[in-house]
Each structure stands twice: as C-alpha cells, then as structure tokens.
Amino acid sequence: MLSEKETTIIALEEDVVEFTETKPTPPAPKKEAKSVDVKDVKIAAKKTAPRTSKKELTMLAKAASEFAKKMLAPNREENDKYPFGPFFEDALEKAFGVDFFHIILPEDMNGMNQGMSALSVTLDNICQEDSSLGGILFTNAAAQELMIQAGSKAELERICSKETVRDFLIALPVFNNPSEVKHLAQAKKTGDAYTLSGSLEYMVLGDLAGQAIIPASIAGSTRYSYFLVDLKDKGISKSEPILSLGLHACPAVDLELNHVKATLIGQEGKGSDYFEKMADRLHVAAASMALGVMKGSFKEAFDYAKKREQGGHEIINWSEVKMILSNMAIKISNAEMIIEKACKAVDTLEAKWETRSRAAALHIQDMACDLTTDGIQLLGGVGYMKDFGQEKRFRDAKHIQALLGITPIKKITFIENMI
C-alpha cells in the first residue's frame, strides 16, 4: 500500500512527465541550488518493487524530476563549464545519497533491484535538465551490468559497499565497443595474477571513479577480456579531462598503464560476450537519455515560441514554426511509446527483447539529433548562445548517440544479429 504522501507524488507526477503539459517550465533563472528533500526522493526510490509497477515508476520519475529541477537545472550553465569550471560534486553526492546509482544493483548489494524501466525513467527525467549526470549514471550502470553479466559478484559487492560516491563509481570506456575499434590495453599473466600495460583512450569517469573496467588483450589470444583496476594504482597516469562535445560534467580521460595490478572480470577472452549482453540491456537506457534531452529541448523551444515576437505576433503563430514544433512533439510522443514498449520487453525478457532495446536506441538517438538542432533553430540567435540550454542539448544529443559504439556499425551489428 502506498502512503497518502506517495499517492500525492504520483498525482503530481502526471504533470511532470507529460511533455505536452500546457504550461512548460520557463527557462531556469540563474539562482543558487536549493537543497533537495533527500528523504522524499529516497522514499520514492526505495518503494519501487523488483518488477517495477507503473505507479512506482511514476514515483521514481517524479523523484528524479524533482531532483533534476532542484539540483541540476539552476546551475546547468555553470556545470557545463567543466573542466574549466568547478565540478558539480554536490549534485553527484546527493544523487548517490538518494540511490540513483543503485537502481539496477541486486538487493543484497544494497541495490534497488530494478530493471531497465526504472533506470530509463530516471535517466529520462535527469536528462531533461542536464544529461551530464545522466552520463555518469549510465556509465556506472553499464559497468555494473557488465560485471553482473560476467558473474563478478564478489568484486561488485566489494565496490558497492564503498561509502563515498567516488570510491563507489566504476569508470568504463562506454563510447567504444572494443570488438569494433580495438582500443585495448595489454594484459600479462603471471601465475594467477594479471598486470596491464599500454594506453587506453576516453575512459569515462576516469578521473572521478575509484576503479575502472579495462578491456585488454592477453598475448596469444585473439579475443579480449575485461579487467578491474584500482584507479589509484601508481602505474596509472591520467591525462587532463578531455575537452569534448557534450556531457561536459561527465568527464573522460586518456589512461597510460604501466604494469598495473588487475583483476580479471569473468573469464578470459569473453569480453565481447559481456559487452554485447550489457549493451543489449543498456541500449534502451541510452535511448531514454536521448528522450530526456528531446523533452528538455522541446519545452524550451515551445516556451520561447510563445513569448518571442517577430512579424507582429508571437512566433508560435507562424505556421512554419508550428510545423517545426509539431515535428518535435511527434518525435517525442513516438519515442515515449517506443521506450515504454522496449523497457517492458527487456524487463520481462519478451521474445526479441534485445532487438527492441537496440532498435529503440538507434532510432531515438537519431531523432534526438534532428530534434535538438531544430530546438536551437527555433530560438534563432539566442539558441546558439550559452545562456539558454538549447546549444548544450544539441551537443549532448550527439554525444549520447555515440554511446556503446560507432552508430553505423551498431546498425550493421543489428542486422547481423538477425541474419
């Protein structure tokens, strides 16, 4: 049974998740972030059942949305300045405190034991305001999932018992499928122990997390394996945070490894299997990030079009503007339906669930790139400026499209899986 308070949250939620709401939130004024009511968020999150019901998903959505509005939206522009501005440590810690990083973890690891629906709904709502945190959540979830798929339970349990967010986080080169482009370290086996050497590009969360999962090839083997390393190891040197297109506050670094002690994840040579299994599930979560960005972009454009006047009336009255807005809204509506269906397929292991998850991501990420460029366009010159969130959403959407590998190859893999 849900408490009265929780029911109210659900009722309120309808307004939050519905992108067609009549009064979209105006562009966030620049103000100090208020502290979010952590307790409320936690209640909403914890209450969700293993098979997340619709109501409980709505509660989680509400919690994520409130969190994003209070903790992320007010400082979006500031947070985007990273690495040339401060990192949003506070938001990260609060997100950790309300268990957003525990969604897919099993209960015995202090997790919420939720499926992709819960992760997706959280990412969608977070990314409506600022997808950098979404990127951190996604990367960490992908790393956790990879370990779950590899059966590295003990290692994962050890990591999940960590008290601070930085110790808890796991870095992963989440934009590269190592089977496609072989960004791999070299692993050396001595007895039962492994050491890694070589360089590794674009390690996401590499300068934030306590540990990293690294793909590496063992001499003599054509297939790669995954290893866990402690990022504080003296044999690791990190580049400055890489200046990137989007997700500025979800930073990546290049790593140089010199005889770094490593723990094998799962079995030797099985890296590719684990990656593909993880990717089957996580693609839909990537699609949800794209959906969140789409919703944010639409809201901003819709609101602006109702206020900005050109040619003697609000620009929303020009049918050309209406047409663009309509195309954006149609994309969002379709994306919502696709994601809902795909999440359900993944969580209930429906037939062809892997296909649904991947198809959702490929299609919706494409749509997000189209939509966010229109999102800038509708604001004219100001859309190109840092003052509004539109240019960031445009960058983030393109960045999100690259999650889990090179897009055209993801498409080729999609059909190859069907042949």
Place this chain on the structure above:
Amino acid sequence: MISRSEIKSYLSKEPLFDDMTCSLKATTRQPAAMIKETRKIIELARRFNKEVIEPYALELDRTMQKDPDYLPWEFVKKANEWGFFTLWIPKIFGGHGYNIPSLSYFMEETGSACLGLSNLICVHYLAVSTIFASWNLSLISKLCRLVAQGEKTGVPCLLSTAITEPGAGTDVEEVELVDRGKVACSATKVEGGYLINGSKVFISSGHVSQWHMVICYTDLKKPSENMIILAVETGSKGFSFGRVEHKMGVKGCPASELIFDNCFVPDDLVLLSRDHTGKQKRGVKETCGQILDYVLASSRAGVSAWGAGAARGAYETALDFALTTEVNGKTLANHEWAQSMLAEMYKNVCIARLTYIETNYANGMYGLFKTIQMKPLFYYFKYMPMILLDKFAPMILNLASTTWLFRKIQLDWQSDPEFHRTAGWGSLAKFTGTDMGMKNCQMALEIMGQSGLRQDRRAEKILRDSKLLQIFEGTNQLNRLNLFKCLVAKNNPMIKVFEKE
C-alpha cells in the same frame, strides 16, 4: 517553323530560361582572367590554412572555452599582414581588386580549416558589400582607403555590419516584416547629422572592428521606408561595446553588442538615407528592400561557401579517420558502408559549392558585382597602374554625378526578374549550403564514434561551428520563404508571403 513569339513564350515559362542558365550565360560574358585570379586565391588560402589556421584553430577554440571573453587580436593582425582585408576591395578604392566570386572560394577553403577564423576575416566583406550596395562612392572610397591604410600601417581596420536588434532579427532582414517588428534603434536628424539611440546585438567582429555600418531607422513607425545606413567609428562619443556573446562555436569571431546612446554621426558618414532611396525609380520601400537583397544575395552566397567549407572539413576529417582506423579488423575506408557514406559527404560538398557558384554567377550577371565584372571595366582596373588610380580615382568618385550614375545603373536598371533571380538564388544557396554543412558534420561524428567527440580530433568543433550557419544571414526558415517569394510567388498575385497568420 516555330515562330519567335512561340519561342519566347516557351522560354518565359517557369522556370525562366534566365533563372536556369546563370552559369551558361556567364561563361562567355565574364572575364577569363577571373580563373587565374581564383587559382591564386585558392593557393593562397591553402597556404594560409597550413601556415596559420591549422596550427592555431583548435588551440584558440580551447582558449575561448576557458575564457569566452578573449579577443583574438593576434590573428586579426596576422590576417592583416597577409592582406586579407583589402584583397577583394576594388583597386579604384585602394584595394587589391580580386574578383568577388573568388572570395567565396576563399571562404570555402579557410572555412574548411576553421569557420571561426574564416568568419573573422570574411565578415568584414559583409560590411564591404553593405557599403557597396549604397553606391555612395565618395564614402565607399573613404572607408575602403582607411582599410588599405590599416594594412600599410599594420593597425588593422576592420568593418562590421549591424542590423540585428534584441527585439528584431528576422524582421529586420525582410522589408515585408520590418514594419510589424519591434525595431528600436533609431536615428534622429539633428543639425549636421544624426543621433543614434538603441542597441544592436550579435554583431560579428564588433569588438575588433574599427568601423560599423549601422542600419537603423529614422522613423520607427515606418522602418521599411526610413532605413538609414550610417558609418560609426569605434571610439565615437555615445557609442560603446556591450557584452561579447558566449557562443557554442565559431569562437574565433566575437559576436558583440553595440550600444548607442545619443551617438552623433555627421552627415558625411551617412551612406544612404531616405533622401537617396526616395530618388530611385522603385520608390522608397522597394529600393530599401532591393538594397538589403543586394547585400544578402552576395553575403548569402558567402555563407553557403562556409557551408561547403564545413561540409568539406567534416568530410576530410572523417576520411582521415576512415583511412587510419581499423574496424572489425579492416581499415574503415574499406568497408562498403563507409565508402557509401563518404561518397554522400563528397556529394554534399559539391552541392553546396555548386549553389554558391551559381549564385555568384547570378550576382555577376544581374546583381551587386555586375558593373565591376563588365569586361572593359574589369580589365581597365586590373591593368591600370595603382599610382594613377590613387591619383585620379578620388576626383571622379567624389563627384555627385558618379554616385548618381552608379545608383542608376545598379538600382534602377536592375529589372524585377533580375532582382528576384539574385535574391532567390542567394537564399537557395544559403540554406542548401549550410544544410549540407550540418549534414556532413552529423555524418562525420557518426562515422567517428568516440573519436568524433573529442575537441582535439576536430570533428566536434566543426559541428559546433557549422550550426551557426543555419541561423545568421537570416535563419534557414526565412531563406526558404524568401526563395518562395522571389522564385515562386513572383508571378502569382494570389500568393501572399509573410501574411500575418
């Protein structure tokens, strides 16, 4: 035998023969020496890319992300040393007199290396076009000679164009809209000149320019009939700079706010006012529209060339990646899907290029460059020694009758179909070229995956830069409507464009 009138009737059906054949007609009418000049310009641009832009572009972009208020003076000085601010100013006005269409090739070349730095050089010529479209020859001569002097002294003298206002962007680009817009920047007649009040926003190169061509209005109730173009010098009393915008890309070229608070501009710095437009045959409003379109038809070809540059930069970056990256055990460029995508990108570059070339042909035959590209004048200026031009030109140019004659030729003698052709092609080139630029950037990032996301691998910067091209010089939406107005609706009185909806 088909009669002459039948032939005429067939050729006057839409699309008009002349609308379809700008390049065909131009091949024999335009001076052949333009080819040699263009070769030289492309060689020069490529050398400049290699020596100056390529080693500097990413570093500047990074610096500007760190410090968005940074102004790249060192680059302005370098471009000045290379002579880029006078290359396309006619010799009679103190410049080097290269043909204007070759500027578009230069924009494609330099734009393919860095749109921001290319902007910083070439947006100066938007102002040059603006002053030329006024055909106020004595003031053109004065301003252009100041630019030339800046080259000699090593103190750059750049020009900017300021039309956009906080409340009116699309509206000020279109005479049909401007009267309904919220224009607020006014010029009030006072003894000996005008007082400007109000502000302009997003002005490219504002902070690094010495002179600003300010387009504002002597009567805010009827701006379409009261457009005035004034030259304002940096440092003038009552004129100041506001903020430098913090943009997503094109960081090499600052976008500035210009603030006018009772800024006095003497009569001799008025390029064009109602006093002049009122004397032309079309009437005030139409002449104002014609002048705006003169500028835009040429500057939009230039923006299309930047689109081609962006498309090319993205294509070249993706090709380089495909040649140097192994995917699934095979060089990426050997995957058939990648070959197909790269071919599509190559095509996009060519489409963009073809549109700006055709528009330049239209402008050379029927628009802004018509007079200076007439063979006798072209060769006369090309081979006349500079000393003689410097000595005699000001005398001729300062005559009121010369200005009168040029306005007659350029404005009154331009027929309506010619006016529609140039303006329509300008818009077509603008949105086609810039859409091609964006398309290729999106494709490059798709092909490059993780590598495409990194600023140090260029592709993401080109994407950020490229997006601007779809916004300025009129949004691509406005340009589609302008094409419709000029090339579709012109002969159909029942069609109304920009009607209130």
